[in-house]
Amino acid sequence: MAYLASVSSSLSIFKNPQLSRFQFSFAPPNSLSLRPRIQFLSMPMNKTSSLVVVAATTAAEKQKKRYPGESKGFVEEMRFIAMRLHTKEQAKEGEKVTKAPEERPVAKWEPTVEGYLNFLVDSKLVYDTLERIIQDSTFPTYAEFKNTGLERADKLAKDLEWFKEQGYEIPEATAPGLTYSQYLKDLAEKDPQAFICHFYNIYFAHSAGGRMIGRKVAEIILDKKELEFYKWDGELSQLLQNVREKLNKVAEDWTREEKDHCLEETEKSFKHSGEILRLILT
Numbered sequence: 001m002a003y004l005a006s007v008s009s010s011l012s013i014f015k016n017p018q019l020s021r022f023q024f025s026f027a028p029p030n031s032l033s034l035r036p037r038i039q040f041l042s043m044p045m046n047k048t049s050s051l052v053v054v055a056a057t058t059a060a061e062k063q064k065k066r067y068p069g070e071s072k073g074f075v076e077e078m079r080f081i082a083m084r085l086h087t088k089e090q091a092k093e094g095e096k097v098t099k100a101p102e103e104r105p106v107a108k109w110e111p112t113v114e115g116y117l118n119f120l121v122d123s124k125l126v127y128d129t130l131e132r133i134i135q136d137s138t139f140p141t142y143a144e145f146k147n148t149g150l151e152r153a154d155k156l157a158k159d160l161e162w163f164k165e166q167g168y169e170i171p172e173a174t175a176p177g178l179t180y181s182q183y184l185k186d187l188a189e190k191d192p193q194a195f196i197c198h199f200y201n202i203y204f205a206h207s208a209g210g211r212m213i214g215r216k217v218a219e220i221i222l223d224k225k226e227l228e229f230y231k232w233d234g235e236l237s238q239l240l241q242n243v244r245e246k247l248n249k250v251a252e253d254w255t256r257e258e259k260d261h262c263l264e265e266t267e268k269s270f271k272h273s274g275e276i277l278r279l280i281l282t
């Protein structure tokens, strides 16, 4: 119903006699679909003007279509989709409304050391998996990302060692980390575009929201101790920029369909990372 209302209010533009033919397309609010959207065409402006609903764009129109962020390179396209999947409380550009525990404002989190340790252990498993896949790979799409300086597994190993020295018992990895790790291994074998989507989201999320979370949690439960997980050797902004350039270059060889497929994987990346983040609050 909401869609119908927005369609009819948009129809006023058809009254403009200058427009002998006008067309627009729309998708339901919050739709992440990148596939052809429903399109409305108006016929020449006279009394018999009619509205024709066409179910799909033609190949030529599709080619002309611009994707948000496209002019800046593929990373910007991935970023655009990722930002829409945040809630407003998580990031200014966020649009998502449902609120799982980890989607509530970080300022209101009540973390526990035990939960945080589960989060660090599962995160380490995911980074171990990603970094082993990249390091062992001879496949150019993956090999490009060896030794970017963003790697986190060794840093997390040091942090877990520190917790041990403080007398904490280091837990075993739990279901969210184990499931995500296996999922990444499967993707790496059979779906490079989807794998690269996870690669981007995991490392870039950690450099943005992840650091914010680390600071907040350390304030509440670690007497502000800054963990190695949140430190990089070298200038982080430069490391990120180098990886952005490599990602853009890799994606230049992809067809539009392969790019869309990569973008469509973003939701899964949020789902898996969200489950690991939620451990902090257990």
Ligand code: HEM
Binding pocket: 079, 082, 083, 086, 089, 090, 091, 092, 102, 103, 106, 200, 201, 202, 204, 205, 208, 209, 210, 212, 213, 269, 270, 273, 274, 277
């Ligand atoms: C509590 C959870 C989260 C919070 C508080 C959070 C917060 C943020 C913030 C503040 C930014 C920076 C926005 C800006 O540039 O102005 C950001 C960027 C981003 N986040 Fe999140 N985020 C969260 C979870 C996630 C998750 C689960 C993912 C995906 C796995 C993700 C992926 C990204 C990406 C890809 C960026 C863009 C980084 C860049 O611009 O280089 N975030 N997030």
